[in-house]
Structure formats: structure tokens, C-alpha cells
Amino acid sequence: MVVLAIESSCDETAVAIAKHTSDGGVELLANVVHSQVDLHKVYGGVVPEVSARSHLEVINQVISKCLQDSELSWDDIGAIAVTYGPGLSGSLLIGVLTARTLAITKAIPLYGLHHIYGHVYANFITSADADYRIPSSPPSLPVLALIVSGKHSQLMYFDKHFNGKIIGRAIDDAVGEAFDKAAKILGLPYPGGPAIAKAAASGNPAKYQLPIAKTANKYDFSFSGLKTALLRLAQREAGGNHTMPSFEVSQHLSDRQVADLAACFQSTAIKTLVEKTVKACHQHKPNSLIIGGGVAANQELRRQLSESAPIEPLFTDPRLCTDNAAMIAALACYQIEAGVKPSDPYKLEIATNTDQLLAT
Ligand code: KG4
Numbered sequence: 106m107v108v109l110a111i112e113s114s115c116d117e118t119a120v121a122i123a124k125h126t127s128d129g130g131v132e133l134l135a136n137v138v139h140s141q142v143d144l145h146k147v148y149g150g151v152v153p154e155v156s157a158r159s160h161l162e163v164i165n166q167v168i169s170k171c172l173q174d175s176e177l178s179w180d181d182i183g184a185i186a187v188t189y190g191p192g193l194s195g196s197l198l199i200g201v202l203t204a205r206t207l208a209i210t211k212a213i214p215l216y217g218l219h220h221i222y223g224h225v226y227a228n229f230i231t232s233a234d235a236d237y238r239i240p241s242s243p244p245s246l247p248v249l250a251l252i253v254s255g256k257h258s259q260l261m262y263f264d265k266h267f268n269g270k271i272i273g274r275a276i277d278d279a280v281g282e283a284f285d286k287a288a289k290i291l292g293l294p295y296p297g298g299p300a301i302a303k304a305a306a307s308g309n310p311a312k313y314q315l316p317i318a319k320t321a322n323k324y325d326f327s328f329s330g331l332k333t334a335l336l337r338l339a340q341r342e343a344g345g346n347h348t349m350p351s352f353e354v355s356q357h358l359s360d361r362q363v364a365d366l367a368a369c370f371q372s373t374a375i376k377t378l379v380e381k382t383v384k385a386c387h388q389h390k391p392n393s394l395i396i397g398g399g400v401a402a403n404q405e406l407r408r409q410l411s412e413s414a415p416i417e418p419l420f421t422d423p424r425l426c427t428d429n430a431a432m433i434a435a436l437a438c439y440q441i442e443a444g445v446k447p448s449d450p451y452k453l454e455i456a457t458n459t460d461q462l463l464a465t
Pocket residue numbers: 115253254255256257280281282284285296297298299302398399400401402403404426427428
């Protein structure tokens with residue numbers, strides 16, 4: 106069964122085509138991501154209305170390009186999958202209404218899928234173009250998944266498919282959000298994660314001490330204190346005190362100070378993620394440890410986790426960690442294989458906040 110998937114929950118218009126393989130993995134046949142980063146850069150973050158309008162403008166072209174890349178036609182597509190949430194309402198609507206329309210007019214089954222589960226199932230893609238660096242076999246259950254994106258930081262334990270028990274979650278800022286805010290303080294461009302990682306490459310992570318927050322549930326994450334601690338430190342380094350407006354701080358910092366502050370922030374944020382993941386790994390003893398979401402593209406996270414996890418973590422290609430539709434196609438392939446019923450194409454609604462569906 107060949108699946109065409111659409112993902113439009115935030116600022117990427119993405120379409121992918123994939124199919125289940127006989128050895129239990131997923132083969133990626135085409136993967137197109139139209140990024141809106143340049144549109145939002147000037148505002149320093151995603152503007153929901155701008156995002157929805159851009160999805161509307163490009164979605165048909167992105168679908169055509171993906172079909173063209175796969176050298177398939179609509180006759181070959183056995184199912185359509187789409188992210189129904191969580192995400193920005195206008196952005197989700199464009200993807201969901203497009204998918205519903207295609208499913209109805211072409212009489213193809215429709216699968217409405219959860220974005221965070223998509224990030225998990227990105228790790229089940231085992232075959233793609235040679236330039237993708239991916240594991241050749243899928244994770245085996247039980248799986249411990251660290252999902253770290255712009256809106257979520259959570260540790261999920263899967264003892265069966267599609268049923269992740271959340272054992273830890275962000276109690277304030279998500280880690281990607283903290284990276285984005287830290288980048289703003291340091292005068293680095295949006296999106297902040299890759300910009301911090303780049304600046305940190307020439308910095309000294311041991312130059313300053315930043316705090317790791319304690320949480321009531323040992324597997325929960327808190328990053329808002331780290332962000333404030335970075336602001337106070339940067340204000341001092343810039344020669345000011347806590348009254349210096351955050352937008353002025355970076356004007357008084359040298360490139361060296363920015364690099365050291367970025368390195369220190371990155372190393373502390375990643376250490377927080379790794380310490381909790383490793384603890385959970387010791388307690389829950391999964392067969393596979395995986396990571397997903399935009400922050401999973403971070404090389405320092407991969408380095409620290411490989412160094413301290415009790416089992417060898419599986420890492421997929423960074424392009425499958427940041428938002429994409431290949432992950433939604435992979436999740437659909439697994440659901441179809443497991444006999445999960447399709448959604449009603451006349452009724453599938455968006456859900457901007459689907460956290461409650463993930464709680465167990
Ligand atoms: O999963 P994603 O693409 O979108 C959401 O679902 O939120 O994640 C985006 C987040 C942003 O906060 C971005 O700054 C962060 O992932 N990110 C990174 C890296 N690449 C993207 N954070 C740290 N290091 C990276 N290399």
C-alpha cells in the first residue's frame with residue numbers, strides 16, 4: 106500500500122510518499138518540504154496568518170512535485186494521511202481540508218494522524234535515497250522515545266504500537282522554544298536551534314555555569330529558568346544589570362562572548378535532556394531508544410546520548426527530525442498494516458491542542 110502524506114501543522118508545507126516494506130520497515134519514495142523560514146525570519150518567529158496563507162499558496166504545487174519525484178500517479182496511491190494536530194489552526198486547516206478533498210474526490214481512504222506520534226515513527230523509516238543516513242532496521246518494542254520540538258519535550262514509553270505512555274513532559278517552555286528564545290537574547294537568527302548550534306561550535310561550554318532545574322516528577326522538563334539564567338548572565342556580560350532590555354543585550358556582546366554563551370546554554374539544555382533520558386532508560390529498560398522532533402537534529406544531543414545511554418540510541422537523518430511528511434507517511438504505513446480504521450473524510454477535524462490525547 107502506497108501512502109501520500111501531508112503535514113502543515115506549523116511553518117513547513119510538506120508532502121511525502123512511502124510504503125511498508127516486507128521486513129517491517131518503511132520505504133520513503135519521495136519527500137518534499139517547502140520551508141517558510143524566510144517569510145518568518147523578519148518577525149523572529151512564526152506568524153500564524155502568514156503561515157496559513159503560504160500553505161494555501163504552495164500546497165498543490167508541493168503535492169505535484171512529490172508525485173513527480175516518486176514517478177507515481179494518483180492511481181498508485183492507496184491511502185492519504187494528514188496531520189490533524191497539534192499545531193496552528195489555520196495551518197492545520199489547509200492540510201486537513203486538502204487531504205479531505207483529495208480523499209473524497211479520488212475515493213482514497215484517509216488517515217488523520219497525530220504530529221507527535223509522527224515524530225516517533227520517523228524512526229521507523231528504514232529505506233530511502235542513498236543520501237539519507239538512517240538505520241537499516243526499525244526500532245523494536247518496548248521503545249523509549251525522547252520527543253523534543255518547538256512545542257513539546259516529552260519522554261514516551263511504548264510497549265505496543267500507537268500507545269505511548271508519557272513518563273515525562275515539559276512543565277513550562279519546550280526545549281526548542283528555549284533554544285529559539287536563547288537565540289533571540291544572543292542576537293542570533295530564527296530558527297534558534299540551528300543558529301545556537303552553529304555559534305556553540307566555536308564556543309567554550311565550560312566558560313560559565315548555568316542551572317539544571319529540579320522538577321517534582323524526575324522525568325519532567327523545565328527550561329524557563331535556564332532561559333532566564335542565560336538572560337541574566339548575558340546582561341552581566343554585556344556590562345548591564347537585570348534592567349537592560351533583552352533586545353539590547355546582544356549589541357554589547359562580542360562574537361566570542363556569544364559563542365561561549367551559546368555553547369554553555371546548549372550544553373546545559375542538552376545535559377538536562379540526556380540525564381533524564383538515561384535515568385528513564387535504566388528504569389524502563391527499553392529494547393530501543395529513539396529521539397525525534399526538531400531538536401533531535403542537534404549533534405551535541407546525539408553525542409551526549411551516545412556517550413551515556415545504557416543502550417545504543419538509534420538516530421535517523423536530521424531531515425526526518427525537523428517537521429516533514431515522511432514521518433506522517435511512516436505512521437500511516439504502520440497503522441494500515443495493523444488494521445487501524447481510516448478516518449471519515451467528511452468529518453475529520455483539526456485539533457490545535459491534542460496533549461490530552463497523549464496523556465495516560
Ligand atoms: O519538530 P519541529 O521542526 O517543529 C515543531 O514541531 O515544533 O521543531 C522545531 C524546533 C525549533 O525550536 C528549532 O529551533 C529546533 O527545533 N531545532 C533545533 C535544531 N534544529 C531545529 N534545536 C537544536 N539544534 C538543532 N540543530
